[in-house]
Amino acid sequence: MSQAPFAVTLVTLFPDMARAVTDFGVTRRAVENGLLALETVNPRDFTEDRHRTVDDRPFGGGPGMVMKVAPLEKALLAAREGNPGARVIYLSPQGQPLTQAKAVALAAQPGLVLLAGRYEGVDERLLDAQVDEQVSIGDYVLSGGELPALVLIDAVSRLLPGVLGHQDSAEQDSFSGEFEDLLDCPHYTRPEVYQGQAVPEVLLSGNHERIRRWRLKQALGRTWQQRPDLLERRRARGLSNEEQQLLDEYIAEQSS
Numbered sequence: 001m002s003q004a005p006f007a008v009t010l011v012t013l014f015p016d017m018a019r020a021v022t023d024f025g026v027t028r029r030a031v032e033n034g035l036l037a038l039e040t041v042n043p044r045d046f047t048e049d050r051h052r053t054v055d056d057r058p059f060g061g062g063p064g065m066v067m068k069v070a071p072l073e074k075a076l077l078a079a080r081e082g083n084p085g086a087r088v089i090y091l092s093p094q095g096q097p098l099t100q101a102k103a104v105a106l107a108a109q110p111g112l113v114l115l116a117g118r119y120e121g122v123d124e125r126l127l128d129a130q131v132d133e134q135v136s137i138g139d140y141v142l143s144g145g146e147l148p149a150l151v152l153i154d155a156v157s158r159l160l161p162g163v164l165g166h167q168d169s170a171e172q173d174s175f176s177g178e179f180e181d182l183l184d185c186p187h188y189t190r191p192e193v194y195q196g197q198a199v200p201e202v203l204l205s206g207n208h209e210r211i212r213r214w215r216l217k218q219a220l221g222r223t224w225q226q227r228p229d230l231l232e233r234r235r236a237r238g239l240s241n242e243e244q245q246l247l248d249e250y251i252a253e254q255s256s
């Protein structure tokens, strides 16, 4: 029984940017299969002056322009009308970090309305009145909220039932299931030897238990090496005996 599509409405001055999701790869297939619906609403269509003005100079002076409340408010109301119950998110460096856990939580929402700002940002009164939460994809400043919105849509879409070929592949990801909060293990495919570099023999063994342990060891080890902060989070939740043993083995091999 096919479920209703997960509805996302992107409020943006550059609606063509949505094609990065609707026209390529897994998210394109999700749209074609009716699992994801991505609509755009352009605030410029809600202006009433001849010049279709969406921005104006900042009170208090300073560089750049600020997006005006009225066109945004009308655009957001139209977006919400077409996506009832959706959570309204503004992408900004002031937002809460986008994490896998946040993506999981957003995938469980009735739908999403994503507001992408431009210029120096939007009039604060719009945020107070219309926005449920702010989300950031990282501690850096971009020229617009569209790319962060597209990143968020991708992260959420691949969690929707039926979007990934093998549902379990979303679970096997790093950051989810047994590999929650861990970096990914290495991946290999044919040829078995490439320029003298052979694939780890365990992966050719067909011994699924050995393979699972090897992958978990690699994920733990790489996380220990590259992202000790993530490993700490995992440790705080308690490592199993097996995980502790595999990590100890990995660390020992590093110093040998």
Ligand SMILES: NC(=O)c1ccc(NC2CCCC2)nc1
Residues within 6 Å of the ligand: 091, 092, 093, 117, 118, 119, 120, 121, 122, 135, 136, 137, 138, 139, 140, 141, 142, 143, 144, 145, 148
């Ligand atoms: N790190 C981020 O998620 C992020 C979001 C939006 C943005 N720029 C936008 C915000 C208002 C005008 C441009 N920059 C960075």
